[in-house]
């Protein structure tokens with residue numbers, strides 16, 4: 107049986123007619139859907155909050171490029187004085203092109219190739235966050251070949267439960283990231299054998315969408331104890347990178363993010379007396395709530411058991427719900443006095459997982475209605491694909507009533523550019 111329409115009172119859902127002073131109906135009419143729209147003002151506000159919370163500390167914010175790697179977003183970060191946390195040569199290139207100074211770039215990730223290490227050395231990045239002994243040796247080898255000196259931090263895996271979704275948890279011993287403190291201790295004891303790597307930093311990142319200070323506190327206390335131990339053993343620590351992970355509000359009235367000031371206080375307490383450079387790698391916190399994905403209702407399908415609201419956005423545009431069962435608030439753009447209805451909100455992709463929400467209550471919708479999927483500024487467009495041969499959505503930056511297209515909608519020709527029929531056969 108299809109869930110009956112509730113012809114009860116209108117829903118309490120707040121419509122979102124505008125964003126950063128821009129009328130969203132007019133924007134979608136002009137640029138089409140699906141369309142990612144980001145508020146520059148909201149991003150600047152988040153940067154300001156974090157910078158204010160860290161006032162007085164020698165702290166550099168290295169924006170985690172993976173959260174939203176559009177170069178206009180990166181340019182905004184550069185203009186605010188931020189550095190970058192990168193995980194590939196592609197992200198290095200984007201960060202440099204956007205004007206982020208190399209001495210504010212740190213390079214994380216378990217699978218850096220020799221080519222990527224070489225490119226980062228050539229650019230003169232601040233630090234490699236090293237995730238394995240094999241990688242440490244690779245950096246030594248590549249730096250030696252270039253007669254360069256690499257600066258490195260060991261990524262500590264503190265074996266802390268970040269109390270978040272398993273797929274975005276990175277600080278448990280079972281995760282692929284970082285090394286144990288016992289292993290890091292051996293690296294420092296033997297660091298003088300390294301001729302081309304200056305190992306003098308610590309790094310930790312325990313996961314993402316963390317809504318509780320306890321895991322941060324626990325991880326930082328473990329790192330702080332290790333820093334003190336290293337100093338006593340005659341290994342000065344020049345920098346401590348506390349990673350990212352600050353959670354955001356995806357679900358109104360449900361998620362309670364940690365305040366920037368409280369997070370900063372945890373850092374101040376845990377690392378009291380540390381005289382070196384602090385690095386932070388926020389991603390989601392800076393951009394998630396600054397983005398909406400605008401999408402139109404294609405049709406309403408009455409299934410035998412569920413009522414489906416079929417949108418023109420799909421899992422290829424926004425993967426988080428299918429990947430992590432993530433919740434995003436979905437609201438109408440136009441204010442509506444209509445009765446409430448319950449829908450499974452889905453995209454057109456041929457996967458059952460192409461579902462944005464199940465049994466979600468919305469004001470009753472009609473084909474053509476415009477909806478805003480909120481909280482999609484992070485890990486939205488940057489994780490998009492062309493699955494089902496759906497071109498990448500357009501992206502637009504909003505700022506005090508104006509908009510600028512920062513990625514035009516991909517054409518079908520662009521989507522298949524680079525492919526060719528198998529004509530020139532060869533043997534390797």
Ligand SMILES: Cc1ncc(COP(=O)(O)O)c(C=O)c1O
Nearest residue numbers: 170214314350351387388389390
């Ligand atoms: C090493 C590292 N730093 C920072 C981040 C950013 O995390 P968040 O967006 O939760 O702040 C990530 C995310 O995966 C990461 O892997």
